[in-house]
Amino acid sequence: MIYFQLVYEFIKISLFSFGGGYGTLPFIYYLANQYSWYSVKEIMHMVAIAAITPGAFGVNMATYTGFKTAGVIGAFLTTLALIIPSMLLSIGIYKILRKYKDSIFMKDFLETLRAIASGLLFVVVLQMINQEIFHFELKTMKMNFDPKAFLFLIISILLYFLVKKNIPVTMLLTLAFGIFMKYYGII
Amino acid sequence: MKISLAEMFWIFFKISLVLIGGGYVLLPISIDEFSKKRNLLTQEEIINFYALSQCLPGVIVVKTAVFIGYHLRGKGGAVIALLGLITPPFFAILIVANLLNKVNPEILSYINTITIAVIVLVGASFIELAGVCLRNTFTIILFILTILLFIFTNLQPVIIIFILTVLGLFIKFILRKIKNHMRGKV
Incomplete structure (x- = not known):
């Protein structure tokens, strides 16, 4: 029965x-209130684990929720319930796009979408830099600049160019450097 | 150029491994693997897939993987891409969930320092994306509008994308009308 509920809830998500x-987070909170699978307090813990383990955050969150609620089979079911509807939907959309790919409307549509996507990505960068370094609040107009984090960012940028823009190596080196600095209480 | 299903699985397996702290590194890493290293897709195609994924419900990484997999190898490609994508986290979660019962949760704060690397990689990917996507006044205006709406309103991302897409298409439509009209006169 719990398997059925899990699948149903994750298809909805x-x-x-x-x-x-x-x-997916609002839904995860909703599930905590709806069923007593886990507490709201446990969610922050789950979020941290989903964020630091490899893989897409949403998928990790589903896998972990399933595991916590109903073991390995639960993890398997929630993962599939989350990705299969998305897959079918994406294939459907792809077919429509293919069919009209030469129309002017579709070209305009994609050009518009790409410009918006750049804007969204820029906002993500801004938000992350702000959250880690500047701590600026729009409402109070107050800033709390963190020079150590800023220095860490500069070092990470240098590392990125040093390893010729290799993404996994940049992540590993930055992580190693961060753990080192944290261990010695520098950041 | 064709790609084998085994290679498809392997690429998405690798992509999944570096997705830490959210799916933000997806764009640079897919451009790296599918465009720069293998020349299977153009940067623009990958960005199209990524942008489309942002407008549909569900996890963005999953939808982008399906688009790429389906585009290159049909239904089998989409399924294999997803399998590659979910395999690493599946085992990672099982292992981490078991380990965490035994070790100090303090360790999480150490691993969180990776956020800085994520900023660098997403920043670099934005710079490349901007080079491909923001080539004329029309796209730059839309870009700025997106940022303004995001920062100064509380609208949900989907709503912002929807409003700006409709606006963008409307402006394009008007511009074409004017262009045709001018041509008609000459």
Whole structure:
């Protein structure tokens, strides 16, 4: 019975959550209130684990929720329930796009969409830099600049160019450097 | 150029491994693997897939993987891409969930320092994206509007994308009308 509920809930999340992996969070909170699978307090813990383990955040969150609620089989079912509806939907959309790919309307549509996507990505960068370094609040207009984090960012940028823009190596080196600095209490 | 299903699985397996702290590194890493290293897709195609994924419900990484997999190898490609994508986290979660019962949760704050690397990689990917996507006044205006709406309103991302897409298409439509009209006169 719990398997059925899990699958049903995660199909719903797959079809109604917007804004990527973090968009699934409101649903995860809803589930905590609806069923007593886990407490609201445990969610922060789950979020941290989903964020630091490899893989897409939303998928990790589903896998972990399933595991916590109903073991390995639960993890398997929630993962599939989250991705299969998305897959069918994407294939459908892809076919429509193919069919009209030469129309002017479709070209305009994609050009518009790409410009918006750049804007969204820029906002993500701004938000992350602000959250880690500047701590600026729009409401109070107060800033709390963190020079150590800023220095860490500069070092990470240098590392990125030093390893010729290799993404996994940049992540590993930055992580190693961060753990080192944290261990010695520098950051 | 064709890609084998085994290679498809392997690429998405690798992509999944570096997705830490959210799916933000997806764009640079897919451009790296599918465009720069293998020349299977153009940067623009990958960005199209990524942008489309942002407008549909569900996890963005999943939808982008399906678009790429389906585009290159049909239904089998889409399924294999997803399998590659979910395999690493599936085992990682099982292992981490078991380990965490035994170790100090303090360790999480150490691993969180990776956020800085994520900023660098997403920043670099934005710079490349801007080079491909923001080539004329029309796209730059839309870009600025997106940022303004995001920062100064509380609208949900989907709503912002929807409003700006409609606006963008409307402006394009008007511009074409004017262009045709001018041509008609000459």
